[in-house]
Amino acid sequence: MSPIRVAIAGASGRMGRMLIEAALKEEGVVLAAAFDRPDTPFIGRDAGELVGAPCGVLIGDDPRAGIAQADCVVDFTRPEGTLAHLGMAEALKKAMVIGTTGFSAAEKGRIEDFAQRIPVVFAPNMAVGVNAVFRLLEVAASILRDGYDVEVIEAHHRYKVDAPSGTALRMGEVVARELGRDLDACAIYGREGVTGERKAETIGFSTIRGGDVVGDHTVLFAGIGERIEITHKSGSRMPYATGAMRAARFLAGRSAGLFDMQDVLGLRAPGA
Numbered sequence: 001m002s003p004i005r006v007a008i009a010g011a012s013g014r015m016g017r018m019l020i021e022a023a024l025k026e027e028g029v030v031l032a033a034a035f036d037r038p039d040t041p042f043i044g045r046d047a048g049e050l051v052g053a054p055c056g057v058l059i060g061d062d063p064r065a066g067i068a069q070a071d072c073v074v075d076f077t078r079p080e081g082t083l084a085h086l087g088m089a090e091a092l093k094k095a096m097v098i099g100t101t102g103f104s105a106a107e108k109g110r111i112e113d114f115a116q117r118i119p120v121v122f123a124p125n126m127a128v129g130v131n132a133v134f135r136l137l138e139v140a141a142s143i144l145r146d147g148y149d150v151e152v153i154e155a156h157h158r159y160k161v162d163a164p165s166g167t168a169l170r171m172g173e174v175v176a177r178e179l180g181r182d183l184d185a186c187a188i189y190g191r192e193g194v195t196g197e198r199k200a201e202t203i204g205f206s207t208i209r210g211g212d213v214v215g216d217h218t219v220l221f222a223g224i225g226e227r228i229e230i231t232h233k234s235g236s237r238m239p240y241a242t243g244a245m246r247a248a249r250f251l252a253g254r255s256a257g258l259f260d261m262q263d264v265l266g267l268r269a270p271g272a
Helices: 014-025 047-051 063-068 079-092 105-114 128-143 166-179 238-251
Strands: 004-009 029-035 072-075 095-098 119-122 149-156 187-189 203-209 215-222 227-234 257-259
Touching (some): 004 063, 029 047, 029 063, 063 079, 072 079, 128 227
Parallel strands (some): 004 029, 095 119, 187 203
Antiparallel strands (some): 215 227
């Protein structure tokens, strides 16, 4: 099979640089284009220079032109930018990998609509380890069904703009689904003041922001006399980037459909 040609959105950002490095290293992937906002000082520079490996691909300021050169666009930017790029990908009949978080319910609906016409992998976390944790949470929730309170604790760097993280929300969704609960109805996002006793059906979320924490996530099942904690800690953004390249390869040859990393990694439980 021919290598899949990828275009990287937000090329000069922290995640964009990791995606460039992964695209240059990943077997079966070719870096075809990289683009960013017109006001970034990196426009016109070699994308590979950002990771110490000049490659001849220049960072452009025209997303449509960059997407046109690729088979698949990989986007970890902001919701408004991602949706604009998704519209361009649809017009050009290109695949898309979305690692952006912070979408509203309506915006997620737009992604689902686009995926009826082009192939899309949309996942809050592309790391293989995190997606293994999603499966572990299904098992844990099925066993710890009664008598255990569920809390999700996440920590990220000071620059992250959305909370809770998309990964934390997906963890809550996984547990809620296994327990037969509606996360929108049972989620508690932070506590303050006289809150009263904890209701058994709630799933709590706690958010920490500070320093350069790449991403820590813990799901706590707290029973009487014992606690079970399932934790994932990221020491680098590279696992997200390599997972995104794996997702891009997964989309090669597909005509349309909405997928996530459980599909990419073959981890989806039967009937899920």
